[in-house]
Amino acid sequence: MTSLNLKAQSIQEYVVQGGNELFGEVLLSGAKNAALPMIAAACMGEEYTTLKNVPMKLRDINILIGILRELGADIHIDETSVSCRRGNFPNQKVAPQIASEIRYSLLLLGLTAALREELELPLPGGCKIGNRKYDLHVLGMKKLGAKVEENDRGIYLQSDTLKGSNIEFYLPTTSGTENVMIASVLAEGKTTILNANTRPEVIQLADLLNAMGAKVTCSNRVVKVEGQSRIRGGVEVSVMPGWDEAVTYAVAAGVTGGEIYIPNFNTTFIKEDVRYLNMAGVKVFEWGTSLYVSGKDKKNKFDLFTAPYPGINSDMQPIFATLALAANGISTIADLRFTDRFQYVEELKKFDANISAFGNTAIISGGKQLKGASVKATDLRGGAACILTGLFAEGETIISNIDQINRGYENIHEKLSSIGANIKLK
Template sequence: MEIIVVEKSPPLKGNVRINGAKNSALPIIAASLLGTEDIILEDVPDLRDVGIICEVLRSLGAEVEFIDKRTIKINSKNLNNHITRYDLMNKMRASLLVMGPLIARLGKSKTSLPGGCAIGTRPIDLHLKGFKALGVDINTEHGSIDASVDKLIGGKIYLDFPSVGATENIMMIASMAEGETILDNAAMEPEIIDLQNFLNKLGAKIKGAGTSTIKIKGVKRLGGCRHQIIPDRIEAGTFLVAAAITGGDVVVENVIASHIKPVIAKLREAGVEVIENDDNIRVIGNGEIKPIDVKTLPYPGFPTDMQSQFMAMLTLCKGTSVVVETVFENRFMHVDELKRMGANIKIDGKSAIIQGVDGLTGAPVKATDLRAGAALVLAGLVAEGKTEIEDIYHIERGYDGIEEKFSKLGAIIYRKTV
C-alpha cells in the first residue's frame, strides 16, 4: 500500500500551474458520446477519475485515444452499447453522466446506481425527473436504472435544488430533443458554462449557462470539435490556502479569479494578502491567520469543495471560527483526522466550531474523501514531525501531480510503500 508522507515544511515559495478542471473534464468527456466526429480535448487532468470515465466510453463502443498525457481524442461515431458496467459505475459517481448522452444517441440506457466519495446523500432523483420531463420511461429496480424513449420532446423542467450533475445531464440529453427545453433553477457553476461552450462547438444550441435558466433548442445531430478544459478552481483554491497556512509567497498560474471570488474574499478576511492578475493569483501569508466564519453554498457561494482545506487552515487561527456545511450532510469526516493531529474542533449539527491551537503534530491519518485528503496534506505542511496519509486513492481522484507540485514550492512531501 502506498501512503503520502508530509513533513513540516518551510513557507512555500514559487509558481505553480493549475491543470484543467476535473469537474469540467468529466461531464465533457461524457458529452463526447453525443458527437459523431473527432473530438479533441486539451488540458485534461491526469487523474484516476479521467481514466475511469474513458474506460466507460470505450466499453460503450467509443474510440478513446490519449494523444499525450493531457490531450484526448474521442470518436463516438460507432457507439453501440447502452449498458454501463457495474464495476465502472461503482468506482465513480460521474459515470452517471453518460446516461443523458446514451438516451439521446441510442434511445436507451441501463446503468447501476453510482459510487464515488462517501460525503453524503446525493440523490439522482433530479436527473431522472429531468429525463421523464422529456418523455423518457424510467424503471429502477434491484439497484439498476433502465431508461428508454421512442422520441425525446423538449419541455419545461424545474430543479428542486440546483444540482450540478442533474443540470449537466439534462443539458446533454435535451441538446438532441425535438423542440425547446427550458431548465429553471439550474446550477450556475463555471463548469456548466464550459459544458455549454463545448456542446455548442459540436453544433448544439444552448444559452443561459451561468444563470439559473438555461434554454436548449434540440438538434438532430452533433459533430466534433477541439476544446480546452477550463482551469480547476478547487485545485487553485487548495494552493492558495497552502500558501496562506505556511506563511508563504506563491503565484498560482492558469487560474480564473472570478471563479473563486468567495475563496479570495475569505482569505483576505483571514488576513492573507491576495493579489489578482490577468491569469494568475499571488498569495502572501504573514504567518498569522485571523478567525473567520464560513458557510458553504451552491455557486456562486463558498464552495463545499474548499470547506475542509479552510478548516485545516483555521485550526491554527488566533481565536474561534465557525464553518457551516449546507451542501452535504456528511462532509465533516476529516474533523476526526485533524483532531488526531491536535486540532480543537467540535461538531454541532451542520456546524463545526474551530478553536485555534498553537500548533499541530504529525500523525497517521486517513483521507476519508477527496477534499479531506487535500486538507490533511495542508495540515501536514505545518504539523511538527511526519504526517502519514492513508487511502490516498481519494486524493488521486482530484489532484494531478500533487506531490511534484508541492515539492517544487519547497514542501517536504513524498510517497512511501508500507
C-alpha cells in the same frame, strides 16, 4: 480496455514533515469536474471533438474513458489531449460494473437518452460525503420523456423520443444540470432548467455543446436548450484550469506562511473564495496573467457558509477548515448542501486540533500548535485537508487511503515538493 487496469487500489501513503514555508510557482492541471462532463458530451458528436488540457493522471478521468470505450465510444488519447466521437456507443445494454466507482458515470444516462438508446447503469459511487441522491437526474430524464426504472442492479434507461420540457430542481445540482443539458440538446423543442447550478464547469460544458452544434444558454440558475436534430462535433476546446486546485494551493501558502504564484490563472471563478482568503489574512491578487498569494500576515478567524455558485462550493469547506486551524480565534463553517460532509473532522482531531462538528456545522478553535499524526483520507477534499494540516503541524504526518486524494489532484505531492514542502510518496 482501459478499465481493466483500474480495479486495484493503491496501498501507498503520503508522508509529510511539517514546518516548511512554501515558495514558488504552481502549475494547475485541467479541472476534473469540467473535463468529466465534457468527455461524455464529446462522445455525442458525429465527428471527433478534441479536448485539450485533460488531467489524464486522475483515476476518475481514466475510469470514465474506459467505460465509454468499453461501451463503443471512439476515443483517442495523446498525452493531455482526448479526441472523442460517438462510434457505436452503446454497443451493449449493460454498463461495466466499474461505472459504480465514480459518480460522473450518471452522465451516461443523459448521453444514452440523447442518442435514443437504452442502458442499464450500476448505482454510482464517488466520495462518501453524506446523502448524495441522484433523484434529480432521474427526474430530468423522465421529464424529457425517457423511461427510467430502478432495480437491484442499478438504473435502467430507455429512450425513443425526447421532447423539451420545463424542469425545476428542488435544489441546484451540478451533475444533474449537466446530465439534462446533454440529454436535451437532441430533444425536440425547448428545455428550460430552473434552479440549475450554473457553476463555471456548467458554463464551459454549454460552451462546448454550442461549439459542437447545440444551442444552450446559461444565466443565473437558469439553463435554456433549443433542441437540434444532430450534433456534429469536430471542434477543439481546452479544459479550464482547476480553480479548486488553485484554492487548495492558496490555502497551502496561507497555513505555512509562504508565498506562491499561479501562472495563467485569475480570480474570475473564485471571487468568493478570494474574499474569504483575504478576510482570513491570506492575500490574493492578480499581476499580469498570474495569481499571487501571500500567507505572511497573521491569520484571522472567519465564519463561512457554502452556497451555490457564486458562493463557496461545498467541495471547499474541508480546505477552509484547515485554514481555520491556522487562524487565531474561533471560526465556523456551515455546509448548506451536504450536511454530513464532516467525516474528515475526526481525522483532523488526531493532529490535536480543537475542532468539532454537529449537524451541518463545524466549529474550529485555531491558532494552537498541531502535532503530526497518522490519518486517513476519508474523501477527496478531506484527504487534501489532511495534507494541508500536515504541512504546518509539528513532526511527521502519514496519510493513508490516498487514492481518494488522487481522484481529484494530479501530482499533488510533486507540485507541493516543487515549492518547498517536505512530502513524499511511500
